[in-house]
Amino acid sequence: MTLHDETLAPAYPMERTSPIDPPPPLAALRAGADASQVTMWDGSRVWLVTSYAHVRSILGDRRFTAVTSAPGFPMMTRTSTLIRSQPQSASFIRMDDPEHSRLRSMLTREFLQRSVEDMRPAIKDLLDSTLVKIAAAQPPVDLVARLTQPVPSQVIALLLGIPDEAQDYFTERSAVLIDRGYTADEVKAAREDLDQFIREHIESRIEEPRSDLVSKLVVEQLRPGNLTIDEMVPMCRLLLVAGHGTTASQAALNLLSLFTDAGLADKLRANPDLVPGAVDELLRFHTIVQNGLARAATEDVQLGDVLIKAGEGVVLSLSASNRDEQRFPSPDTIDPQRADARRHMAFGHGIHQCLGMWLAKIELEEMLHAVLRRLPDARLAVPFEELEFRHEVSSYGIATLPVTW
Numbered sequence: 001m002t003l004h005d006e007t008l009a010p011a012y013p014m015e016r017t018s019p020i021d022p023p024p025p026l027a028a029l030r031a032g033a034d035a036s037q038v039t040m041w042d043g044s045r046v047w048l049v050t051s052y053a054h055v056r057s058i059l060g061d062r063r064f065t066a067v068t069s070a071p072g073f074p075m076m077t078r079t080s081t082l083i084r085s086q087p088q089s090a091s092f093i094r095m096d097d098p099e100h101s102r103l104r105s106m107l108t109r110e111f112l113q114r115s116v117e118d119m120r121p122a123i124k125d126l127l128d129s130t131l132v133k134i135a136a137a138q139p140p141v142d143l144v145a146r147l148t149q150p151v152p153s154q155v156i157a158l159l160l161g162i163p164d165e166a167q168d169y170f171t172e173r174s175a176v177l178i179d180r181g182y183t184a185d186e187v188k189a190a191r192e193d194l195d196q197f198i199r200e201h202i203e204s205r206i207e208e209p210r211s212d213l214v215s216k217l218v219v220e221q222l223r224p225g226n227l228t229i230d231e232m233v234p235m236c237r238l239l240l241v242a243g244h245g246t247t248a249s250q251a252a253l254n255l256l257s258l259f260t261d262a263g264l265a266d267k268l269r270a271n272p273d274l275v276p277g278a279v280d281e282l283l284r285f286h287t288i289v290q291n292g293l294a295r296a297a298t299e300d301v302q303l304g305d306v307l308i309k310a311g312e313g314v315v316l317s318l319s320a321s322n323r324d325e326q327r328f329p330s331p332d333t334i335d336p337q338r339a340d341a342r343r344h345m346a347f348g349h350g351i352h353q354c355l356g357m358w359l360a361k362i363e364l365e366e367m368l369h370a371v372l373r374r375l376p377d378a379r380l381a382v383p384f385e386e387l388e389f390r391h392e393v394s395s396y397g398i399a400t401l402p403v404t405w
Contacts, residue, residue, distance in 0.1 A: 008037075009036075009037035009038050009039045009045050010025065010038055010039065011038070011039050012038035012039065012040060012046075012048060012291075012315065013290070013291045014026065016391070019387070019389040020253075020256075020257075020285075020286070021323075021332065022287070022290075022317075022319040022320055022323055026050050026317055026319070026320040026323075027050075027320070027323065029048065029050050029320075030050040030051050030320055030324060033304075033305055033306060034049075034051070034054055034303050034304030034305050034306045035047040035048065035049050035054070035303055035304075035306040035308065035314070036048050036050070038315070040074060040075065040076075041075075041077070041078060042075055042078075044074070044075070044313070046072075046074045046312070046313035046314060046315055047306070047308055047312060047313065047314045047315070048292075048314075048315050048317060049303070049314060049315070049316050049317065050317045050320035050321065050324075051320075051321060051324055051326070052321040052322070052324035052326065052327035052328075052345065053324075053326070053327070054303060054304065055316045055317070055318065055320075055321040055345055055349075056321070056345065056349050057303075058295060058303070058314060058316055059293070059295075059316065059345075059348055059349040059350040059352070059353075060349055060350040061301070061350075062096075062097075063297060063298055063299050063301050064295040064296065064297055064298070064301070064314060065096050065295060065296050065297075065298050066093065066094055066095065066096060066100075066294075066295060066352055067087075067094060067095060067096055067296075068080065068083045068084045068087070068090065068094055068294075069084050069087055070296040070298065071296065071310075071311040072296045072297070072311040072312045072313040073294060073295075073296040073313055074294040074295075074296070074313035074314070074315055075294075076291060076294055076315075076394075077180045077394075078180070078184060079180070079182070079183075079184045079187045081184070082184060082187060082188055082191070089191070089195070089233075089234055090234060091234040091235055091237060091238035092104050092234075092235065092238070093238060093352055097351065100351060100352070101351070103227075103231065103235060104351075104355065106217065106220075106221050106226070106227060106235075107213075107217075107235070107239075107355060108355070110213055110216070111355050111356055111358060111359060112358070113358040116358045116359040116362055117358075117362070119155070119158075119159070119359065119362065120362050120366065122158065123151075123155055123362060123363055123366050124366050124369075124370070126151060126154060126155070127147075127151060127366050127367055127369075127370040128370060128374070130146070130147060130150070130151060130370075131147070131370050131371065131373075131374035131375065132374065133146075134146050134147060134374070134375070135374050135375060135405075139381065139403065139404040139405055140381035140382075140402045140403060140404045141402070141403060141404075142400045142401060142402050142403075143252070143255055143401040143402075143403055144248075144252050144398065144399065144400050144401045145400070147251075147255075147367070147371075148248050148251040148252040148255065148367070148401070149171070149248045150167075151251075151363070151367070152243070152244040152245075152247040152248045152251065152363060153167050153170075153171050153244045153248070154167065155243075155244070155247075155359075155363060156239065156240060156243035156244045157170075158212075159212065159213050159239075159243070159359075160201075160212055160213055160214050160236065160239060160240065161201075161205065161210055161211075161212025161213070161214050161215060162201065166197070169197065170194060170197060170240055171244070173190040173191075173193050173194045173197075174194065174240055174241045174244065174245055175245065176190035177190055177191060177194070177241055178241065178245050178393050178394045178395055179392055179393050179394075180392045180393070180394070181392045191237075194237055194240070194241075195233050195234075195237060198233050198236045198237055198240070199229065199233055201214060201236075202214060202218065202222075202229055202232055202233070202236070203229075205218045206218050206222070213239075214236065217232060217235075239356070242354075242356065243356055243359075245393075245395055246288060246289075246360070246395045247360045247363050247364065248397070249288045249390070249393070249395040249396060249397030249398075250282070250283065250286060250288050250360070250364060250395075250397075251363070251364055251367050252397055252398045252401050253282070253286040253288065253396075253397060253398060254279070254282045254286070254364060254367070254368060255367070255368075255371060255401060256387075256398060256401060257282055257285070257286075257334060258368065258371065258372075259378060259379055259380050259403065260380065260384060261334050264278070264334060264336065265372065267336055268336065268368065268372060269372050269376070272369065272372075274336045274337060275365050275368050275369060276361070276365055277336055277337060277338070277341055277342075278336035278368065279361055279364045279365050279368065280338075280341040280342045280344060280361075281334055281335060281336055281338050281341040282334065282364075283341075283344055283346040283347070283361075283364075284322045284328065284338075284341050284344035284345075284346060285322070285334050286346075286396070287318050287319040287322045287323075287344075287345070287346050288346070288395045288396045288397060289318050289319070289346070289348075289394070289395060289396075290319055290391075290394070290395075290396035291315070291317075291394065292315045292316045292317040292318050292319070292320075293315070293316045293318065293348060293352075294313065294314070294315055294316075295313070295314045295315075295316065296311065296312065296313050296314065297309065297310050297311065297312050297314065298310055318345045318346060318348070321345045322344050322345050322346060327340075327343070328340070328341075347360075375403070375405055376405075377405045378403045378404070378405045379403060379404060379405065380401075380402070380403060380404075381402040381403050381404040382402050387399075387400070387401070388400060
């Protein structure tokens with residue numbers, strides 16, 4: 001089978017029928033060929049890969065590139081062309097080695113598990129102080145507006161040394177960058193605003209370094225000539241946008257499951273040691289990178305019964321791979337004691353695996369602990385059917401989470 005066979009190629013992305021489950025056609029495709037043809041918004045055909053084994057294999061295969069200007073690279077949205085047209089503004093996740101490794105290595109030490117563990121006490125204190133105020137309020141309270149959105153923003157701002165008064169500014173513009181509902185011009189303007197904000201922040205740290213991550217980059221990489229400001233701006237943009245938007249989306253869905261999945265809260269409250277495993281299981285179950293990751297083949301690759309030719313695009317469905325029954329038995333249920341939940345693909349795999357995954361997991365763990373402790377009898381304040389899910393954003397989430405107690 002090749003990409004140009006005259007066979008039906010369904011439109012992608014596909015529509016959900018349940019707000020908490022991947023689109024049903026993904027399971028049907030996973031049971032079929034090792035890759036399937038789909039049609040993107042611009043009429044182009046690409047390969048869609050849905051099985052756990054093949055998604056993991058491609059993410060670890062250097063014959064597939066993450067560079068958006070590569071021949072055949074899938075344009076996931078109408079605004080994806082901005083990255084292709086301005087390669088100098090791309091972050092290192094849109095690069096291959098050696099440039100990718102050169103830039104990523106400048107951050108790796110700060111995001112190692114043992115490094116981000118040092119932030120756990122501050123995150124715990126932030127969550128406790130936030131939830132004390134929420135618990136003192138008159139219910140119902142929207143936990144998206146009061147908890148899952150502001151806390152990750154405050155954490156990434158603390159890491160990068162961004163002042164409190166600027167958090168609304170970068171949060172609003174970051175939200176535009178991951179929302180397919182905005183036009184290309186609106187996304188371009190928001191990115192330019194954010195880049196200018198970041199540039200000014202970097203320049204302030206050049207004049208007066210402090211103890212934050214931006215200052216460390218200035219002192220250790222910029223001043224010795226290993227890094228330029230033009231390279232540092234997209235690097236910091238990536239940390240800002242990915243560092244709070246994705247965590248916020250995942251946190252809200254985690255809490256939704258806490259309030260709606262029978263017995264989950266009771267199990268975690270009775271045995272708090274289950275929380276880290278439950279976070280991995282919820283990452284697997286929800287998989288907020290809903291439309292997957294894009295790659296392009298740089299040479300011919302035989303993937304099972306499918307030949308992917310050089311210059312052909314590939315979309316890797318992380319949500320389908322994380323519901324693969326061949327890898328995760330009973331994949332459509334949440335099991336906080338699932339033995340291999342940590343093998344999920346929610347953070348990707350290979351050289352581009354999410355740099356901030358350990359920080360995200362700490363935030364998600366402490367948020368579950370804090371809600372169980374401070375709002376022990378919290379429950380949805382509206383019927384599940386009235387909740388509004390965010391289908392238009394790249395990191396799937398929920399618009400509001402009204403709870404009462």
